[in-house]
Amino acid sequence: MVQQDLDPRGDSVLEVSGVHKSFAGVHALRDVDFALRPAEVHALIGENGAGKSTLIKVITGVYRPDSGTVRLDGRERDFRNPLEAQAAGISTIYQEVNLVPLMSVARNLFLGREPRRFGLVDVGRMNREAAEVLGRYGVDVDVTRPLRTLGLGAQQMVALARAVQIDARVVIMDEPTSSLEPREVETLFSVIRRLKEQGIAVVYVSHRLDELYAICDRVTVMRDGEVVHTGEIAQLERLRLISLMLGREMATVRDKGTTAFDTDRHERQTGRPVLSAEGLTVRHRLHDVSLDIHPGEVVGLGGLLGAGRSETAKAIVGALGTDAGSVEIEGKPLHRRSPAAAIRAGVVMLAEDRKAEGIIPNLSVRENISLAALPRLSRAGVVSQAKQDEVVRLFMERLRIKASGPDQKVSDLSGGNQQKVLLARWLCLNPKVLLLDEPTRGIDVGAKAEVQSIIDELAADGLGVLLISSDLEELIEGSDRVVILKDGHVVGNLDGEDVSEDGLLDALATAPPLSPDDPDLPEQPGPATGPENPGGTPRAGSDPAAAPVKEKQR
Amino acid sequence: MTSAVLPPPATAKARAPRATLGERIASQVQRRGALAVLVLVVAIASATSSTFPTWSNISSILGNNAFVWLLALGMTFVIMTGGIDLSVGSMYALGGVLGAYGSTHGTWLAVLLPLAVGAAWGTVQGLLVAKAGMAPFIVTLVGLLGLRGLLQAVTDEGATTYLVPQHSAFRHLGSGVWTPVLITAAFFVLGIVLLTRTRFGHTLTAMGGNENAAVLLGLPVARTKVTVYLLSGTLAAAAGALGGARLGSGVTTIGIGYELTAIASVVIGGTLLTGGSGSVGGTAAGVLLLAVIHNLIDHYFSQYGSAFTDTVNGGFLAAVVLLQTLLSRKQQLE
Amino acid sequence: MTSLTWTGPALDRARVRRLLQDYGVYAALAVLFVVAVGLDTSFVQMSNIRVQLFQVAPTLLVALGMALVIGTEGIDLSVGAVIALAASVVPLYVGYGMLPALAVSLLLGAVSGAVGGAMVALARIQPIVATLSLMIGVRGLAEIVNGNSAKPVTQSGLLDLGSQSVAGIPEMAWIAGICALLTGLLVRRTTFGRQLVAIGDNRQASRLSGLPVRRVLITVYVISGVLSALAGVLIVGHGAEADPANQGLNMELNAITAVVVGGTPLSGGRVRVLGTVAGALFMQLITAVLTQHNVHTSYTQIVEAAIICFAVYASQERGTR
Amino acid sequence: TNSGNDSAKSPSSSASDNTAAAQQVATPTDSASGPACTADRYAGGVAKLNITDGKTVVGFSQSESTSNPFRATETKSIENEAKRLGVKLIERNANADVNAQNSQIQDMIAQGAKVLIVAPENSDGLGPALAEAKSKKIPVLTIDRTVTGTACTDFIAFIGSNFYGQAQIAADDLNTATGGNAHVAILTGTPGNNVTTDRTKGFQDQVKAKYPNIKIVASQTGNFAQTDGQKVMEQLLQAHSDINAVYAENDEMALGAIQAIRSAGKTPGKDVKIVTIDGIQQMVQNVADGLAVADIETNPRFGPLAFQSLQNFYGTAGVQDKVIIKDGHFTTANAKQALAQGLVY
């Protein structure tokens, strides 16, 4: 059933043939063939755990294939490490942001290629150039700040800028947009188009199907470590693509647009909010942010990259120290502000940065799921194995976590499955309020739909949900109300009919000027900021054709 | 790729918040906690003691310990990569013995023999860490034990002491106050340049910050690691040899526990033991701070006996790291 | 591709590696024992076994606590000094009987551990320097408490504890064994154990998951302090002398070595209790063989170093590539 | 700081004052004559000082931790004598680190010390400190260990025991106790220490020269510590059941050996004969009780002799370059008496 329109040999820059790779008995790749033509944008898609990242790592020398070959420009190559691959002209953005958090933004951008004078690094020039380059990507930050002080989205932009700066014949992007806003996605697309013009081939991995149709020429679909389809993307309709990925018949793939949210709004219980945050303030980052969440409603938190959404969530659960502000749960104020206290009060947060703030990498799936619930699963400090196994089994089934078993190390799971494990960790606590920071980041369409319907279900069960998502559509379709943040200020509140893409963009554009006595006041984007942006709309590319294509089929 | 490919500027949006003057001063103090504490301690000591600020006291603090500070310099590099080198104390002693032994055959051998052995063993340690993937703590613990053994083997279980010949030119390398201080200072300046102004320095910092990322970013991680341990081993052996030139003999019982002092200096200097953040300047402040504190404690507490001095020493070390940590707390918190 | 011919041996190699990783220490221990017996058959005599058990018990106790600390990505350099502190108070209180002396020692161990734990957990000082300052200061304190020379201890209860056997096995070894068992249960079965490992693996994620990070850290250092103090009392009982200036010297390195040889990674997130037991025995056997065959100190050190290196290399985790 | 141990009958402070236990000079004997070192002759002549005027600062550099009874008694003895004579004394303790001792000596010079008493950590490592003292015309008297250099030029003189000779006596004692037929285990001190080297060499040389039937079965380091001595002895007794004698290079290790012999089911003093060096109270008690054959004293009470020598140095009498003290020799015959008279420390 493998459909190949394989090109004649020699036509491709990069060619992978017959690659096998297994980890301790798990076959991650089986007999994979993959060919990349010059100047094409090639989509690589598949479910979580299909083997996409593994394939990329085999190509770039992170892993060594058990068998099979990798050819670059017709020559067989056996890279021993990413350094060699990079030197040979393959530039890669790996899945999770892989930069150095403690180092300055500029240093990260130029690592390994620092501008030098008299053999020594020219720091002044490096910083100047970094600011200039990042400015062009819409990231306007102090480049001498440590990278970790940026939001994940901004970090992803830095990684992107870095990869594109390297002289390369092939650029590989493993889920580059998972924390990006439509605006940044558009910036990325224009970068990719330029690359293409220069004859550079791009491998593009994403779970956002819209993006694939917008930018890619050809597609390779993987399932369970095998390539199941390669071909022109234009000739492949969306439903067929999904059915190939999931390995199910087209008929059974019911399409409900890109999100699986029930479009009906939840029945909101008016009355006392289950969570109410008042005047949260964090120096330089959040300014007097207030919001309420009622039982049974999903409140979206909108805003652009670095608007302070993640920080709001962290401030609520006490993971981030606040200078002012209070949080009440069901009318009772939360006195000691710490994640533990928040959890005891029934408020949990799914963190945005899965690797740094989510998984406990060396522990098993079982231990990761039951971690927060341990006190409830134990008596006199001794964990009840039976209770624990039951909970773990339940949630592994319910969230369809794909692992070789509850004993598998969580770091060996694919990104999407890790995300589900984390969701399970919180759900088994039976929380009252769920703060979800990018809950579907990096998870495949199938799983995304599952997660989205779970959110729906949870809200229907009476939970209060705060939903932060860079996926505009997800935010709009999933939320009953949307609170809009900008530079750490609440600048809008959409309700009912206003919850729409236009409503959101309008709210952002017409945001009132911030209070003048605020020392951190950013200048309002005006005509001076860029000729392409006369209206001062924060969204780049007012040219509608440049906007990401949204094919809503419903 | 050149910048020509880049898209037109997107809208500037979020802006980096500007820090107030007070905050900038605070952040400087935070970043240079050790220096701040050092200035404070020296100021207090100068005000309360008449002999502390004299040249002869300062020269005794500097002259005798200068070479030992090279251990902390090498350690800074190692710790920046997230590693640790416990073998420096033993290597220091071995360097001294080899230097003294070499000096009986000529000045060149006195310099080259320790450097060669230090570099060779450093390379072995580096390879074990980088290529065999062993934990630095264990590899260098092996060095700590094994090099002592080697030292004893070459000195007949410590029974033979090699003396540097009275008129050997080698002695000049370690004599007086200025030679050691200048040699050490030169190494530290080179160290600062190496760490902040070279690709090697950036690479090793990146490795400490996130080794996985450094590999994926295509940095020469393995090579850098080997080089770092090589540097540390060579510096320790060089320090030992110079120390031997100063003492005029290869003392075998020297250097015990120096690795911990070196680590403490580096950490007090604000370098994170997990790697990825720190500075050579901080280490310099750290070693000076420890030396000054030792001098003061000796001065004021010697007559109460060594047990009491130890207790005060431990207490002071705790207080200093506490102060230093509190100062730089904000940095570490996020 | 000839996948069949490839997967076969590859799988086997992977399995061998896994086995080595998991059971390497035990295999090494067995090999060493066989070698020791081969060199001198009297090595299997009960009296010899007893000697080795006497000597390993304190190291093992300390190593157990150290394993827990290392599991949290920490390190405890103060253990040797705590041994000295415990030893220093024994002569002062042993007049009231063994139990009061033991109680005071353990209490002081706990206090020292709590101070170290507080520095690490509350003030966020890096463990190695926090415990280094304790290592220096606490030993000084112990010497002050003790005075200028080692003190003989003659209380029969304590001496019995350090020299008597039950069912042919030294009481000291029984105590260490029971502590190992309890530590094993603590790590595997209790909430605390699981939290400890999680904190060692990813502290930030653990904090965000609502784990009581500070409490766990402090408790871990307290446990390490108490176990070290217990080891100190046993050392005094066995030697019939309290010598705070010398007792427990280098214990931190011995304990860390035992833990790491036993397969617990220094990077935290994993605690192997049985491995630690094997690691401690392994190190004891090496010393025993080398001393009994009167090898020079210099070669003893070199050989020990080489064996540690080899043992750790063989049993360490290796990333697949 | 000698807190709360009432069982010890003779705390070191009183022992250091005990005049009966004071150091006696063995060589040079009074009759021996040679050019003695005086201030006029020292390194081309240094200024005469009156050390007891209460203004002249005398520096004392101790090499090792005073948790060691030998060091404690030595320090106390110096301090007490200084107090008695009205000498202004400053002191430092190098805690077994040569580098530290060098800087501490210079530090004391900076603090105004005009004459120094140094207990060297190591014979060969004090070059920088001695050079500094010499350049500042500050005389240095070395006690208990020698330093390399020329007497009356680099340092005034050496006062101390003959470690090599002590070991020879130990060999003689063992020979007597075992009837010349011994299988000996040696517990050596810390490797690299001059004391260890001398005490090992003296014993081995004596055995080789005089006692062909004494066989050295094993020689392992016990690091001068009780615990290590005990551990090593336990192992050796397992491996060599024929061991019937032990030579311990200090008392702490001998104490450990006694414990090890007991736990091996043998009787110290009967099955295994022990000879040791230093003469601390507990071990002399053991000698008295018959657990050990002999304990050769290393007398740490340097105070009176050291200050006397300094006064001679500034006076006309001068000091001989090597003043070897008479060390006591405790055997079953005199141990009880020595204990009763408080001669031990």
Ligand SMILES: Nc1ncnc2c1ncn2[C@@H]1O[C@H](COP(=O)(O)OP(=O)(O)OP(=O)(O)O)[C@@H](O)[C@H]1O
């Ligand atoms: N280091 C490893 N050790 C063991 N198994 C691994 C390892 N890396 C990946 N795997 C397994 O290989 C399979 C493929 O994983 P991979 O990360 O390539 O998936 P992916 O297609 O990139 O998924 P996602 O979309 O979630 O990122 C998964 O089943 C995963 O569990």
Ligand SMILES: Nc1ncnc2c1ncn2[C@@H]1O[C@H](COP(=O)(O)OP(=O)(O)OP(=O)(O)O)[C@@H](O)[C@H]1O
């Ligand atoms: N484009 C940018 N320009 C300037 N600063 C930025 C930008 N992006 C992120 N930041 C900085 O990063 C931090 C991001 O905060 P936070 O993570 O709460 O934002 P967010 O709205 O969740 O965005 P993200 O999608 O990046 O997670 C802020 O302190 C901000 O100063």
Ligand SMILES: [Mg+2]
């Ligand atoms: Mg992936």
Ligand SMILES: [Mg+2]
């Ligand atoms: Mg965010």
